[in-house]
Amino acid sequence: MEFDPSALPASHRYKLLVGAILPRPIAVVSTIDAAGRTNIAPFSFFNAASVTPMALAFSPITRADGTDKDTLRNALPVAEGGLGEFVVNLPGASWVRQLAAAAEGLPAGESEFELTGLTPADSRVIRPPRIAEAAVSYECRTIQVVRLAPGTPLSGNIVIGEVVHVWVRDGLADEAMHIDLEGLDTLGKLSGSGYCRPTDRFNLVRGRAALALPDPVSSGT
Ligand SMILES: Cc1cc2nc3c(=O)[nH]c(=O)nc-3n(C[C@H](O)[C@H](O)[C@H](O)COP(=O)(O)O)c2cc1C
Incomplete structure (x- = not known):
């Protein structure tokens, strides 16, 4: 099967992305608006983006009515409102x-902190609160928002943020900053309403040395 994205409805383009790019990490993004009212929303169009500067990116897509999601409005650079x-x-x-x-x-203005019962905790260097329940939180300043098709329903708006402060739950990282995966107890996003946990794992060297080893999946090592 093969498909030309331009000949497909947006709903099919969406499914061809989220049904195959799996599992996706999840960013639970907390922001505040100009009046200081808090907002939380999850985003699975998300990943690490840069080490120097330390940066990550997520994409709140434009709503079906062409408007920006609250998270995007709040996270836009100051020059963009x-x-x-x-x-x-x-x-x-x-x-x-x-x-x-x-x-x-x-x-807009009604807080998901109140709806969910999640606990806001002060950030160190920025104004939006972090989520106290999270094992790891990255305080970010927006570097840039790349709007792929401004105002177009379901278009991506890639928010690139520089990490200016990192919170890791006490004891979860060792001195070399290795984070304990069990303690992190993280989740990935599957298609539809699916989620997964990273419980089926194996290690493998990188580079050509990997070819000389038994298949770690079928051998179960
Ligand atoms: C696990 C999960 C992942 C999601 N990922 C995205 C995403 O990557 N981009 C997006 O625009 N919406 C995503 N959504 C939907 C938004 O969370 C939802 O539209 C939210 O209401 C936006 O909130 P806001 O308007 O307060 O920013 C996701 C929802 C869930 C439950």
């Missing part, structure tokens, strides 16, 4: 229901 700050909180399996609930389309 936002506060230019956001926190990416990593999800934990113990609060997956609250994470999913934070996707509720509340009117």
